[in-house]
Amino acid sequence: MTVCMPTVGEQLRAAREQQKLTGHQVADATKIKTDHIRALEDSDWRAFTAPVYIRGFIRSYAACLKLDVARVMQELTVELAQTKDFADHPSLTGSRKGPLDLIMLQLSRVKWQIVFPVIIVIAVALGLGYGIRAWKTQQKKDPLQGLGSGLHQPARSAAKNTLPVPTNAPPARR
Numbered sequence: 001m002t003v004c005m006p007t008v009g010e011q012l013r014a015a016r017e018q019q020k021l022t023g024h025q026v027a028d029a030t031k032i033k034t035d036h037i038r039a040l041e042d043s044d045w046r047a048f049t050a051p052v053y054i055r056g057f058i059r060s061y062a063a064c065l066k067l068d069v070a071r072v073m074q075e076l077t078v079e080l081a082q083t084k085d086f087a088d089h090p091s092l093t094g095s096r097k098g099p100l101d102l103i104m105l106q107l108s109r110v111k112w113q114i115v116f117p118v119i120i121v122i123a124v125a126l127g128l129g130y131g132i133r134a135w136k137t138q139q140k141k142d143p144l145q146g147l148g149s150g151l152h153q154p155a156r157s158a159a160k161n162t163l164p165v166p167t168n169a170p171p172a173r174r
Helices: 008-018 023-030 034-041 051-064 069-081 099-108 112-140
Strands: none
Touching (some): 008 069, 023 034
16 A cells, blocks of 8 residues: 655645635735646646746745745655656756856956946056157157158159159259
8 A cells, every 4th residue: 555645736735725825815925926826736837937936936835834844845856856847957058158158257256346447547547658658759759850851853764854843942053
């Protein structure tokens, strides 16, 4: 003769009925929708998209009924392990982790309220330093350094029948 243990949902329903509470009263106390209360009591786990919701709702429901939450959660783990959909913990990302995930994890741990102003101060200081250096370098340059003599000097291979380019130089003596 095998004794069938009641499911977690059946235990919740029995405890609720023993305390003479309605599904609506439990829903108001736990802020769980009445549809979910019914699904929990029927052990209809397909009504939930992930086991995290089932575990959270069961924990809240059991605490509301003043049941032994730890025992109920252990029984729920055993019960969910027997289902096809919720036997394993689902992957949150659906993919393997790469180097970018590690970098993003490290960046998420940074206290940006402190780091961001420091970065701004460093950037402003570097910009000012570079600007002052460029200004001083420009001040030291001779503005006429890159200019030539101002006289046109024709290329040696130029044809003899070309006209000279006018310049400010005095005319050449022949």
